[in-house]
Each structure stands twice: as structure tokens, then as C-alpha cells.
Amino acid sequence: MAGLRFRAGRRFGTLAGLIGLCLLLWILTPHFLTVANALNVMEQTSINAIVAVGMTYVIISGGIDLSVGSLLALSGVVLAEALKGGWPAPFAVAASFGVGAAAGLANGLGIALGRLPPFIMTLGMMSVARGAALLVTDGRPVSGFSSGFRSLATGHALGVPSPIVFTLAIYAVAALVLSRTRFGRYVYGIGGNEEATRLSGVEVRFHKMIVYGVSGLTSAIAALLLTARLNSAQPIAGINYELDAIAATVIGGTSLTGGEGSLGGTMVGALIMGVLRNGLNLLGVSSFLQQLVIGAVIIAAVLVDLMLKEKRA
Numbered sequence: 001m002a003g004l005r006f007r008a009g010r011r012f013g014t015l016a017g018l019i020g021l022c023l024l025l026w027i028l029t030p031h032f033l034t035v036a037n038a039l040n041v042m043e044q045t046s047i048n049a050i051v052a053v054g055m056t057y058v059i060i061s062g063g064i065d066l067s068v069g070s071l072l073a074l075s076g077v078v079l080a081e082a083l084k085g086g087w088p089a090p091f092a093v094a095a096s097f098g099v100g101a102a103a104g105l106a107n108g109l110g111i112a113l114g115r116l117p118p119f120i121m122t123l124g125m126m127s128v129a130r131g132a133a134l135l136v137t138d139g140r141p142v143s144g145f146s147s148g149f150r151s152l153a154t155g156h157a158l159g160v161p162s163p164i165v166f167t168l169a170i171y172a173v174a175a176l177v178l179s180r181t182r183f184g185r186y187v188y189g190i191g192g193n194e195e196a197t198r199l200s201g202v203e204v205r206f207h208k209m210i211v212y213g214v215s216g217l218t219s220a221i222a223a224l225l226l227t228a229r230l231n232s233a234q235p236i237a238g239i240n241y242e243l244d245a246i247a248a249t250v251i252g253g254t255s256l257t258g259g260e261g262s263l264g265g266t267m268v269g270a271l272i273m274g275v276l277r278n279g280l281n282l283l284g285v286s287s288f289l290q291q292l293v294i295g296a297v298i299i300a301a302v303l304v305d306l307m308l309k310e311k312r313a
Helices: 002-028 035-060 068-086 089-110 116-138 147-154 162-180 181-191 193-199 204-230 241-251 264-280 288-311
Strands: none
Touching: 002 035, 002 264, 035 068, 035 162, 035 181, 035 204, 035 241, 068 116, 068 204, 068 241, 068 288, 089 116, 089 204, 116 193, 147 162, 162 204, 162 241, 181 193, 181 204, 181 288, 193 204, 241 264, 241 288, 264 288
């Protein structure tokens, strides 16, 4: 019961932080709190929010994935090359998703069977995937797609931009899996106490592989939206996206030690980062100072989480 109250209080605190930040920026700039800007913030946040879905699964399971930005780039160029090669869009998308998921499963294979530390395995995959993306495109962007494909990111549904609709749908499915299925319970169990979970009969290595496969798949989904929005796939896309995804996850209350977290919190964390960047842009703050502020917010979020845990203990 105390644990449930703690988690509820943590989620409420994160949401209160988002509301407080919005109110502060509304006071500082009247252009912030408008419907158009709110939709803009959510649309700009969508890519990071989708990548952070997979990162949340990974961190709850007690791991880390540094390769998501590179997997996004690789999935994007595979998609673009397939489309330019005349593949029907559904097959090109399937190939892109397959590459992202396969690379994620390779991460899980190295971690679960090879017993490599997640940091080392995904760091290596970050370099491998980036090199493959550069090799496939010879270092050049691939651009020029049909308007039908681009409408995936530029279209609207009932006045709401398509990326927002995609993001909400992905979060709904991912949250349902995490909270209502046996696999979701295993993810929490592996992060909370891997040995106890293994002794209870769970095939821990298999489920770890699936977790990293999910992370690779969400990176590929984000690549689809990013490619459609920019009308271009670049082999250098996704640089530092892993840091943004980790930040959104941690700010949202997911514990870096594993076993705790929620996708609702991750969504709020991604919105906090998006709102912060948008507000700082409206205030004319330089991009260099923005990096400093966002870094400080991440450190503060981790410190608060640690203090709350010590208090609960």
C-alpha cells in the first residue's frame, strides 16, 4: 500500500511539474498558451515520446539502450531506399520495422546470451547501426517521397496532427501491454529482482531479448514519422536521441535501477522536455543555454527520485 501511494505521489509530482512549467511560461510569454502552440509542442515531442516508449521498457527491466538514435537513422534510410527503389509503401515500412526490431533483438541476444553489459552492447550497436546507415547511403540523405507517404506526418485527423494521433495510439497499446499482460509483469519482475524472477520459472533471457526488440521497433516507428515529416532520411539523423529518450523516461519517474516506472510518466516527461524547449525558444534563449537548462532538469529529476526513495526506505 505504501508503495502504491509512493508511485501515485511520484506521478502526481511529475504532472504538477508540467502544469507549473506551463503556467510559468504563460506568465513569461503570452504566445505560449495557445491551441496552435500546444499542438506544435505535442507534434514536436512525438518523435522523442515514441522512442522513449521502448526506452521505458528497457529501463524498467533494469537495462539501458544507447543505440536507439542510430537504429532510428538506419531504419529511416532502409525505408527511404526501399521507397526510392519502387517498393510499395507497406513493404518498405515492413522492411524498416524489421530492421529496427532485428537490431534490437541483436542487442538483447548479446545481453541475455552473451552476458554483455547493456551499456557496452548497445554502445557497440550504436556505432554499428550508424556505420551501416552511412554505408547504405554513402553518407548522403535520401529524399523526395510521394505526398501520400508524407501525409503520415503532415496529415490531420479531426484537426489533430497525425504524429500526435500515432503517438497516443502507440502509448495506449504499449501501456496496455505493460500493465495488463504477463509479459509486462515479467518486465517489472526482471528489473525488480532478476534472480527471483528466474527462480519463479520465467525465461528471463527470452524476455530480455523481446524488451530490446520492442526498443528497436519503436525507434523504427519514430523513423517512419521523422522521414515522412522531413521528406528526407539522413544517415546522421537521431544523434543524441538516446539521451532525450532516457531523460524523458527518468523525468517521468522511471527508476534507473529498474522495476519501477510507467508510460504515463514517460509521456509527461517527454512533454516537460518539449515544453521547456518550446518555451525557451519563445523567450529567445540561445540553444547553448537550453542544453545547460535541460541537463540541470535531468540531474534534478534523478536527485529528487533518489531522495524520495531514501525517504520511503
